[in-house]
Structure formats: C-alpha cells, structure tokens
Amino acid sequence: MxxxxxxxxxxxxxxxxxxxxxxGAGRQMHAGPVTYVVLTVFALVSLAPLVWTAIAxxxxxxxxxxxxxxxxxxxxxxxxxxxxxxxxxxxxxMVNSVVVAGTITVSTVLFSTLAGFAFAxxxxxxxxxxxxxxxxxxxxxxxxxxxxxxxxxxxxGWSNQLQTVILPSLVTAFGTFFMxxxxxxxxxxxxxxxxxxxGASSLRIVWHVVFPAARPAxxxxxxxxxxxxxxDFLWPxxxxxxxxxxxxxxxxxxxxxxxxxxAVIMAGALLGTLPLLVAFLLFGKQIVxxxxxxxxxx
Amino acid sequence: xxxxKQALAHPASSAEAAPGTPPGAARxxxxxxxxxxxxxxxxxxxxxxxxxxxxxxxxxxxxxxGAFSLIPLLYTAWYSLHDVQLSSLDHQTWAGLDNYKNxxxxxxxxxxxxxxxxxxxxxxxxxxLAALGLAHLLNYKLRGSTMWRVVMLTPYATSVAAATxxxxxxxxWDGGMVNWFLHFFGVDPVNWRESDWGSQFAVSTIVIWRWTxxxxxxxxxxxxxxxxxxxxxxxxxxxxxxxxxxxVTIPQLRPTILFTIVVSTIGATQLFGExxxxxxxxxxxGGSEHQYxxxxxxxxxxxxxxxxxxxxxxxxxxxxxxxxxxxxxxLLLTRRLRKSQ
Numbered sequence: 001m002x003x004x005x006x007x008x009x010x011x012x013x014x015x016x017x018x019x020x021x022x023x024g025a026g027r028q029m030h031a032g033p034v035t036y037v038v039l040t041v042f043a044l045v046s047l048a049p050l051v052w053t054a055i056a057x058x059x060x061x062x063x064x065x066x067x068x069x070x071x072x073x074x075x076x077x078x079x080x081x082x083x084x085x086x087x088x089x090x091x092x093x094m095v096n097s098v099v100v101a102g103t104i105t106v107s108t109v110l111f112s113t114l115a116g117f118a119f120a121x122x123x124x125x126x127x128x129x130x131x132x133x134x135x136x137x138x139x140x141x142x143x144x145x146x147x148x149x150x151x152x153x154x155x156x157g158w159s160n161q162l163q164t165v166i167l168p169s170l171v172t173a174f175g176t177f178f179m180x181x182x183x184x185x186x187x188x189x190x191x192x193x194x195x196x197x198x199g200a201s202s203l204r205i206v207w208h209v210v211f212p213a214a215r216p217a218x219x220x221x222x223x224x225x226x227x228x229x230x231x232d233f234l235w236p237x238x239x240x241x242x243x244x245x246x247x248x249x250x251x252x253x254x255x256x257x258x259x260x261x262x263a264v265i266m267a268g269a270l271l272g273t274l275p276l277l278v279a280f281l282l283f284g285k286q287i288v289x290x291x292x293x294x295x296x297x298x
Numbered sequence: 299x300x301x302x303k304q305a306l307a308h309p310a311s312s313a314e315a316a317p318g319t320p321p322g323a324a325r326x327x328x329x330x331x332x333x334x335x336x337x338x339x340x341x342x343x344x345x346x347x348x349x350x351x352x353x354x355x356x357x358x359x360x361x362x363x364g365a366f367s368l369i370p371l372l373y374t375a376w377y378s379l380h381d382v383q384l385s386s387l388d389h390q391t392w393a394g395l396d397n398y399k400n401x402x403x404x405x406x407x408x409x410x411x412x413x414x415x416x417x418x419x420x421x422x423x424x425x426x427l428a429a430l431g432l433a434h435l436l437n438y439k440l441r442g443s444t445m446w447r448v449v450m451l452t453p454y455a456t457s458v459a460a461a462t463x464x465x466x467x468x469x470x471w472d473g474g475m476v477n478w479f480l481h482f483f484g485v486d487p488v489n490w491r492e493s494d495w496g497s498q499f500a501v502s503t504i505v506i507w508r509w510t511x512x513x514x515x516x517x518x519x520x521x522x523x524x525x526x527x528x529x530x531x532x533x534x535x536x537x538x539x540x541x542x543x544x545x546v547t548i549p550q551l552r553p554t555i556l557f558t559i560v561v562s563t564i565g566a567t568q569l570f571g572e573x574x575x576x577x578x579x580x581x582x583x584g585g586s587e588h589q590y591x592x593x594x595x596x597x598x599x600x601x602x603x604x605x606x607x608x609x610x611x612x613x614x615x616x617x618x619x620x621x622x623x624x625x626x627x628x629l630l631l632t633r634r635l636r637k638s639q
C-alpha cells in the first residue's frame with residue numbers, strides 16, 4: 001500500500017508545495033499558550049524518565065527501595081558508573097557496540113546506496129521483481145531468522161564472537177528502499193547520461209556522480225542505522241553472552257542478574273544510552289528530518 | 299513502479315552505438331564521446347560494463363540479504379518440521395507437524411497469543427491517538443520547532459533494554475515512583491509485576507513511551523503535505539478548527555494512518571524485550587503466572603531456555619501467519635471503509 005503512495009509522480013508533490021508557498025502561511029497557524037502547555041507536558045513525559053535515570057544512578061540501592069523515591073541527585077554517581085563500567089562489563093560492551101554498530105552502519109550505507117542507485121536509475125532484468133521482493137520482506141519479524149542463524153553460527157564455532165552479530169545485519173531492506181526513494185528524485189538522469197557520453201565507467205559514475213548526490217541521504221541512513229544497530233536486542237542476546245557482550249547484552253545480564261543493585265543498573269542504562277543521546281543532541285535535526293522524509297516517501 | 303521505468307532508456311545516447319552493433323562499426327563514425335577511440339576491446343568493455351554494472355551494484359545487497367534474511371526464513375520452516383534440541387544439535391529427526399500440533403494443544407501458546415493481542419491493542423491504540431494529537435500540535439507555528447521535535451524523539455534513542463530497566467524501577471511495588479504518585483490520590487500500592495492487568499499495562503506504557511514521538515513525526519510529515527487550500531475552502535464553508543481536523547486532516551492522512559497501524563501491528567506481534575526485562579530473573583516466563591508472556595517471549599523461552607529449537611521455529615512461523623492474517627484483515631477493513639464512503 002505504501003508503494004503506490006511512494007511512486008506518485010514526483011511532480012505532484014512539488015506542485016503542492018508551490019501552492020502552499022503561494023498561499024503564505026497556509027495551514028501554519030500560530031500556536032496559542034494552550035498548545036505550549038500541552039507540548040510541555042509531552043516533553044516532560046519524554047524526558048523525565050531519562051532525567052530520573054540519572055538521579056537514580058547517583059543514589060544507593062538501599063535508598064531506591066525506600067518511599068518516597070529520590071527526586072534530586074545524590075553523591076554516588078561516579079561510584080555507580082564505575083561499578084557498571086567494570087563489574088557489569090559495560091566498558092567492554094561499549095567498545096564492542098561501537099565496533100558492531102560502526103561496521104554495520106558503513107556496510108549498510110555503502111551497499112544500500114549501490115543497490116538503491118541501480119533500482120532508481122538503471123535498467124536491468126527482474127529489477128521490478130527484485131524491488132518488490134525487497135519491499136515485501138521489509139516487515140518480516142527477526143524471530144523468523146534466529147533459529148537457523150544460531151545453528152549455523154554454532155556449526156562455525158563462532159558462538160560469542162562479534163561477527164555473529166555483525167554479519168546478519170550488514171544490509172537492510174529498509175536501507176536499499178530508502179536510498180532508492182531518495183535517488184529517484186535527487187539524482188538527475190541527465191547527469192548520468194552526460195557522464196556516460198563523456199565515457200565514464202559505471203564505477204566512476206558511482207564515485208563522481210551518485211555518491212555526491214546521495215550524500216545527505218547517506219548521512220541520514222547512517223544515523224538511523226547506527227541507532228538501530230546500537231539498540232538491536234533479540235539476536236545479540238541469543239548470540240552473545242556476558243563474556244563478550246554488546247551494550248544491550250550487558251544491560252540484559254544486569255537486569256536479569258540474581259543480586260540486582262538498582263543504582264548500578266540505572267548507571268548502566270545511563271551509560272548505554274549516553275552515546276545515542278549525544279548523537280541526538282548533535283544531529284537531532286537531521287535524524288528528525290530523515291524520519292519525516294522517510295515518512296512522506298514511505 | 300512507474301518511476302523505475304524512467305530509468306535510462308538509452309544511456310549512451312549516440313556514440314556507443316546500439317547494442318548489437320559490432321564494435322568495429324562504431325569506429326571513427328562517432329568521434330566525440332567515444333573515449334575508446336579505435337580500440338574495439340575498449341568499446342566492448344564499455345558495453346559489457348553497461349550491462350553488467352546494475353547486477354554488480356545489487357549483488358552485495360542481495361547476497362547478504364538472501365543469506366541472512368531470506369534463506370533463514372525457509373530454514374526456520376524446515377526446522378519447524380523437525381525435532382531439534384539445543385542439547386543435541388546434530389540429531390535432527392523429522393517430526394512432521396508434531397511441533398505445530400503440540401503448540402495448538404498447549405495452553406501456554408494460546409495464553410501467549412492472547413497476551414500478545416491484549417498488550418498489542420492497549421499499546422498501539424493510545425500510542426497512535428496520542429501521536430496524532432501531538433502531530434497536530436507540532437504542526438502549529440512554534441518557537442523552536444526543531445527543538446520540540448527532537449525532544450519528542452528522545453525516547454526513541456533509548457534502547458528497549460535501558461527503557462525497560464528504568465520503567466521496571468518506576469513501577470516497583472515499594473518505593474516506586476508510580477505507586478508513590480498514586481498514593482496522593484488515595485490509591486493503594488499496585489503490584490505492577492504480579493497483577494494481571496497491571497503488568498500488561500506497565501509493559502504497554504514502555505512501548506507507548508518509546509514510540510509516540512516517532513509516530514507523531516510521521517503524521518507531522520504527512521500533515522505538512524496537505525495542500526493549504528483544502529483548509530481555506532473548509533474555513534470559507536464555516537468549518538471550525540475541530541471540523542477542519544475531522545474532515546480535512548484525518549481523511550488526508552488515511553494512507554499514513556494505515557501505514558502506522560501496519561507497522562505498529564508488526565512491532566506488537568514481535569514484542570519481546572520489554573516483557574523479558576520487565577520480568578527480571580524469571581523474565582522468559584513472562585511473570586509467575588505467564589501473565590505477560592508474549593509470543594516473542596514464548597519462542598525465546600521454548601528455544602533457548604527449555605532448549606526445543608524445533609518448537610521455537612514453529613512458534614516463529616505461527617507468529618508470521620498471525621501477522622499475515624492481521625495484515626489481511628487490515629486490508630479488508632480499509633477496503634470496506636473506502637467503499638462505504
């Protein structure tokens with residue numbers, strides 16, 4: 001159903017946009033005070049659990065079991081962060097997650113751009129069929145892959161090694177689809193034709209024409225992929241254990257441990273989320289733009 | 299698929315000659331644009347490049363995608379027809395439909411199915427309604443509009459694991475924030491982890507918290523694509539803001555709403571991390587009475603805690619069939635809705 005929407009002739013949307021521009025503010029009415037109040041409530045609900053995580057991480061386990069719960073910071077933050085980093089293995093986990101999510105991001109962006117370009121601008125046999133296959137399988141739950149993956153990785157003797165979680169995530173159907181949607185509109189066909197006439201090989205065209213045109217979308221896809229890979233849960237907790245964890249695996253062992261120290265658990269949750277919060281602080285605008293862009297088109 | 303047809307019809311317009319023309323024929327006839335000059339092997343190479351490169355570009359994607367997504371899908375079906383035990387992976391014996399029969403006669407399976415449905419419903423419906431309202435507010439001209447959007451999206455940056463650990467503490471029976479807050483309204487402490495509806499409600503709130511902002515942004519994007527003159531003519535007809543929202547915004551958003559329903563349904567069907575970590579030590583059981591054991595959790599429990607991978611495969615495929623069924627119902631309902639209007 002989304003595909004029909006997606007492939008609406010590009011001109012239509014531009015036309016709409018122009019009309020909106022002509023009519024000035026259009027739908028954009030100025031927000032009244034009530035709007036700001038309600039938005040502030042939404043914002044508080046969004047942020048409060050994160051702020052409270054930091055508060056809880058600065059207290060002791062004993063204090064967290066008492067009522068009323070602490071509403072302000074205590075003095076144990078660094079001690080708890082240290083315990084989480086060393087004893088709970090968050091330190092190793094952070095390094096592992098950077099390696100895993102970094103590799104997955106580079107590979108997804110690269111291969112998605114190549115495949116997306118081919119689907120958007122090149123003509124080849126079965127291209128429509130292959131694209132349909134890609135879209136159709138975008139929504140299959142990961143549960144349908146984990147049993148065979150587990151058996152294969154055991155056969156290879158790879159259990160608990162990072163490649164077990166890297167390999168299956170090196171490309172996503174979403175990535176290819178996302179890049180295709182972007183390049184259909186953003187890459188002028190004449191540009192490729194001109195390069196061809198000048199005798200450029202396909203690889204040169206990819207390097208000098210496609211990559212520069214695709215750069216904004218590649219950046220957004222990279223951010224989205226990194227968030228996704230960093231937070232991936234099901235397969236990593238099956239494939240890895242506490243000996244060699246990613247952040248999510250370490251958090252899982254923290255949460256299901258038999259002697260839980262809630263303050264240390266909160267410190268772990270804070271550490272594991274911090275890199276993405278920093279990324280949102282720096283690139284929030286791009287991430288928001290990417291999600292909204294993906295929404296109109298998909 | 300119309301747009302893929304606007305692909306290069308004749309990429310190398312003049313110089314490289316139509317496919318099938320012998321390389322020699324092109325020689326000298328077209329000076330400009332034939333970098334290969336008189337070297338026929340070059341122009342052959344060039345044409346080979348034109349033909350082969352699309353395949354070269356999609357190959358890495360499809361090799362990786364096929365090997366780790368498509369082929370496992372089929373293997374899961376294969377294993378679901380076998381007896382595969384975690385303790386003896388080398389001994390896989392044919393079991394026919396035993397795993398599926400086993401499931402259909404298991405109370406835990408039906409319980410998990412019901413829980414998945416209930417939690418899915420009470421997490422998806424409020425989430426999408428709230429997202430719609432939030433998008434409407436974000437669509438006003440706001441001071442610092444980007445900041446508001448980023449703030450609403452921060453829960454999305456929080457992983458399932460981190461969010462669930464935090465919410466579990468917020469919902470703890472003694473000293474939890476939620477129960478402390480409720481006591482101001484004279485409500486006795488609720489045992490969120492043990493009670494039937496309480497635990498399901500708590501798990502749902504984690505999902506709602508993480509995804510409302512994300513869905514709001516998707517709605518917002520669609521709202522901004524609605525042509526302004528639709529609102530202008532509605533206003534001329536005397537429609538107030540609520541009527542405009544009801545009669546212009548909602549109908550225009552219908553494809554997007556359908557899209558978010560489908561995506562949320564898929565997410566709800568595979569719900570796993572939230573109930574697992576909410577349960578703490580006995581997480582894979584989904585509570586002492588299995589009161590929040592979802593299908594995803596049941597599969598993990600049977601496969602990697604009990605060690606019956608054949609049965610786990612059957613659960614995975616049941617999940618897929620449920621999903622297809624839900625998608626079909628969705629499609630049917632929207633078709634009927636469209637017809638009735």
